[in-house]
Amino acid sequence: MPTTKCKDIIDYWVRREDECGLSVDWAEAHERCWRCGYKSVLHRCHIIPDSMGGPDEPSNLVLLCNRCHREAPNVNDPRFMWIWIRAYGTSFYDTFWWIRGYEEFEKMFKRKPFANVDTQSISQEDIKAAMQIAIQSATIHFGEGRMNPATIACVLYQVEEAFLNKGT
Numbered sequence: 001m002p003t004t005k006c007k008d009i010i011d012y013w014v015r016r017e018d019e020c021g022l023s024v025d026w027a028e029a030h031e032r033c034w035r036c037g038y039k040s041v042l043h044r045c046h047i048i049p050d051s052m053g054g055p056d057e058p059s060n061l062v063l064l065c066n067r068c069h070r071e072a073p074n075v076n077d078p079r080f081m082w083i084w085i086r087a088y089g090t091s092f093y094d095t096f097w098w099i100r101g102y103e104e105f106e107k108m109f110k111r112k113p114f115a116n117v118d119t120q121s122i123s124q125e126d127i128k129a130a131m132q133i134a135i136q137s138a139t140i141h142f143g144e145g146r147m148n149p150a151t152i153a154c155v156l157y158q159v160e161e162a163f164l165n166k167g168t
């Protein structure tokens with residue numbers, strides 16, 4: 001039975017890892033994922049996997065959202081977890097998965113989003129309105145709570161398209 005409480009895990013890491021460069025402020029470590037920084041139901045994620053004998057102790061656990069938990073490294077070597085978490089540090093909350101969406105867009109369409117749109121001439125309100133319409137064609141995987149990067153990439157493409165059609 002898992003016995004280590006989230007509070008014990010936080011207390012342990014607050015004293016050992018600098019919050020500078022992380023996606024989460026330590027003050028909110030109990031409700032935001034340590035890798036993506038989004039408000040989420042947090043899972044206790046083993047650094048050395050349970051199945052490889054990793055102990056149920058604060059030193060071997062971090063708190064991650066469902067999606068980050070699935071993407072985390074599963075290796076019998078404790079050096080990598082924090083390198084991985086830090087590699088994705090973002091300065092602002094609720095941007096992480098949109099940054100991933102932009103990267104996914106570049107992968108799919110071989111260019112940056114909005115490269116062919118004159119963004120100077122579009123107001124924030126117009127962007128928001130186009131986003132609302134595009135989001136209606138998207139859905140969220142059960143239990144995820146938010147759009148995944150590929151879905152965001154498609155939504156961005158549709159928003160772009162809306163502006164291109166308007167311009168012609």
Ligand SMILES: [Zn+2]
Binds near residue numbers: 036038
């Ligand atoms: Zn996360």
